[in-house]
Amino acid sequence: MRRAFLLFFSILISTAAWAQQGSIVGQVKDQKTGEAVIGATVVVSGTTQAAPVDVDGRYELKLPAGSYNILMTYLGYKPQTFPGIVVRAGQQTTLNATLQENTTELREVTVTGQKQTGTEVALIQDLKKSEVVVSGVSNDQIVKSLDRDAAEVVKRIPGVTIQNNNFIVIRGLAERYNTVLLNDALTPSAEVDTRSFSFDVLPSSVIDRVLIFKAASPELPGEFGGGVVKVYTRNSVLDNSTSLTASGWARSGTTFQGGYQQSNPSRTDWLGFDSGDRQLPGNLGETSARLRNQWTPTLSTARPDVRLSLGLNRRFEIGQAYLSNVTSVSYSNTREQYSQRRQRALAYDSLSSTYPLQYDYQDLRSVTAVRLGVIHNWQVRLNDQHRLEFRNFLNQYGTDEVIQRQGEDFVDQQQRQDHALHYQSRTIYSGQLQGTHEVGARRNNTFTWSGGYNYVFRDEPDYSRYRSVRATGFDRPYTVVVPTGGNPFDASRFFSELKENTYMGSGQWEHRLQGRDTTRANEYKLRVGFYTERKERSYQQRYFSYVLGNAGTFYRDQDRANRILSLPIEQIFAPENLHPETGFKLEEGSDNESYRAENSLLAGYVGVVAPISDKLNLSGGVRLENNRRYLYNPKGLQTYREVKTLPLPSLNATYNFSLRSLLRLGASMTVNRPEFREIADLSYFDFSNNAIISGNRNLRTATIYNTDLRYEYYPTKSEMLSVGVFYKQFRNAIEQVTQSVGTSALYLEYKNADRAYDLGVEVEARKGFAELTEQPFLQKLGVVLNASLIRSRVNLPRDSSTVGFALFDRPLQGQAPYVVNTGLFYQDDARKLQVSAQYNVVGQRIAFVGDQTQNYSAIEMPRHVVDLALTKGLGRHLQLRAGVQDVLNQRFRYYYDLNRDGKITKDEPRVSFNNYLRGRYSTLGLTYNF
16 A cells, blocks of 8 residues: 555656646757758756757757756857746747857868768768769668668669669660669679669668769769669668568468469579579480479469568777678568560551451469578778778579460461470679778878679579460360470470679779868869779570470371370370480580670779869869670680770869759760670570560670759758759660561560660759648658659661661650659657658650561550558567558550550550559568667
8 A cells, every 4th residue: 555655646746747847949050051950959057958959950958947048059169058048837948049150260170980871861961062963862761661672762763763673774774874883893783684783682671872873973984874873781880789670571463362383493492592403414415304394383372472681780899990790681582473465466457457466465474582682791990090891792582483374376376375484593792892091191192992803693494485286266185386396485495504703993092182271071182093893704505495206207196196295294295205206305406505705894084173162163084994895605716806995084063052052064975885695696585575585796885975964952951952954965875676587576686776865854852841830740741752854866877777677766765754753751750650652653665676667666654653651669679660562553564666656645556565463562570679
């Protein structure tokens, strides 16, 4: 009873004390700029009672009722005192202030510590201080969404879209025109047919920030057209922490549905690579029985997707040295299955006033993907002048794709049932060691150096495909097509292997000369540096076909032949039917289908930064690149050689109207070089798109002339508004186009377009509602909006060289006329609650380019995408995340451009190159912070 009374009395006293409390609230701003003075302190004079100023300049100091002398201070500002501020019980007293800079000391104050680069405020400041046109996204914005990997993160950046769910398109320029750096080192590409980095291999949980440089400078790579993408992973921490995240995902139309298709898995598929069960035997010999006799998938019920991640952050201090380590291990196992319609249109038939179809297929496509990723980064700050960083990225990614195709071939008058099992794995490692050193009496020299190594291994073991047919209009069993001679379409098994090693080294010396004062922002800078890269690749592909041993002998008994070919395919190619005379035999159709390639790049540059005045800043220089690219066939004969030395000048100017607004202007010359696969004399059958992809040894390096103009306005340290225009002129632009080879099959290859241009407008806004309203709910809202309006045209001469080639006047391949991204974010720190809604739409764009005869361009149609996400803190350690991606679940639609005008209009007939619905994607997950 006594304890209950004491407890009641304590609660009563506490309640009374709370009721007698009030608070002083307000904003603290810079007198000159009007920006928030983040980190300032509001304190009761002579006491330790204080409150900090947040990123919006706001503070709240809770005090008992009474009268107080208030002091506001911050480093570099004159302190300000407010005597006799009255606090009334249960009420808020508003006290706003503007602090004046203390200008009696012109020299910089050096603060030793770890810069937190992943915040929204840090990103905005980096964009503002940049010497060139740049856009980006911070970790703060990433965690407010459900973006799972870098591919989903970067599509939130102005002018950026994603193609095929993983390749980046910047300002309407396809993936080949964009260079990607991971922690300032060139990223490896595990793709056979394109040079781009596959962004879906990098989980969003390890990303610190993403910057896209859209204007050139001497320090940036000279090979880009749309932009240079710099992805930074987290590598420095302030505190020790451990976090574990587990989430389950469900896709409508797939999860918990029966009949989910998978190839016969190996023991290690769950880790993202094949254990060897699918591999080609080392000594195949003459007996076909040594290949796995597996052609059809296993069926099961699709389980929910699983995503796990473990994050470890550690800091150490050894004497003056400060060490920090960021380690992240992530794992995902995902499934999706959907039906897609594929058609192929033929030439216009004037008699029927229609576009007849070559075929009309319905594909059931299933993709199981497993990703295992490890990030292991170290940063060592030896002292204030010397810092070392060691970064490691390892990713193992395996995909198991199954396609069952049914439909009709109208030209051959056949009904079809085609099947394909396609497993591939990618191993990617990227490592860099980097050093930064400041030397000199005034520490006015900075040396940076780095060495890097990339390794790629892409394995495509036992890609099996076959087709079975029956005559249209006859109710007969389907019979498997077994040809008399091998080909990659019928009863074939495909194997390929790609290995690539890249070695990189770079160094830069920056010398700073005193400018208007001693602050670094106002110093003149001279930069001299180099970059060297050696890339070596080997690629080999082989395919084997089951063919008739002796057609005359096999078909001598027609009933027996039809009976065998109508059996399930595993029974057709059972050991008892493998005979070189009366049955089937295995025949290799590939003949030296491999290449070896090497590329050596040596670049040197000189750059200058000249802060002419408080208003005007100039920067620029020249980069000289010598590139040597060679490709060899299996016999060691050189089939491609290009040696070019190109000077790449650039100039950037920034004019500051005030401390909040500025204007940027940039002009530069850059290049775009052919990729190894694009110049190799090899053909690859893409079963999914029913196309044959070939290289072109006559490709030439493209030259690009770039101009940018952008106005930027920064209302506060965490807000911005920008409007920009850009123009690009291309010579020898490289595109993927169709070719007519006297057959109805779809053939894709690469060619140079003589001239092209890209013209666009970009708008970006990041704005909070705190200063616009006194309503507490609205004050916690923020909006991000960016949009791009782009026009590009490819112009080809009307002569014999373009007959049967691409259209004369059309958009660039992959270019969309508009891109819109917007997001609404609600953040309540007191309740540990974050809610976001994000929207994205991309205009029509050409997937591949048609010709003037029998092949039409394929155009991807717009999709409106809405993502919803919620994050809620539960106690000190637990965090709940839930959400839905692609709420509207609109179809992916690719139509043929039948009238060859580069767009799809409402009234023209529509034939689907591809048409499918992926499904709405929902998640529920927990994060525990130890």
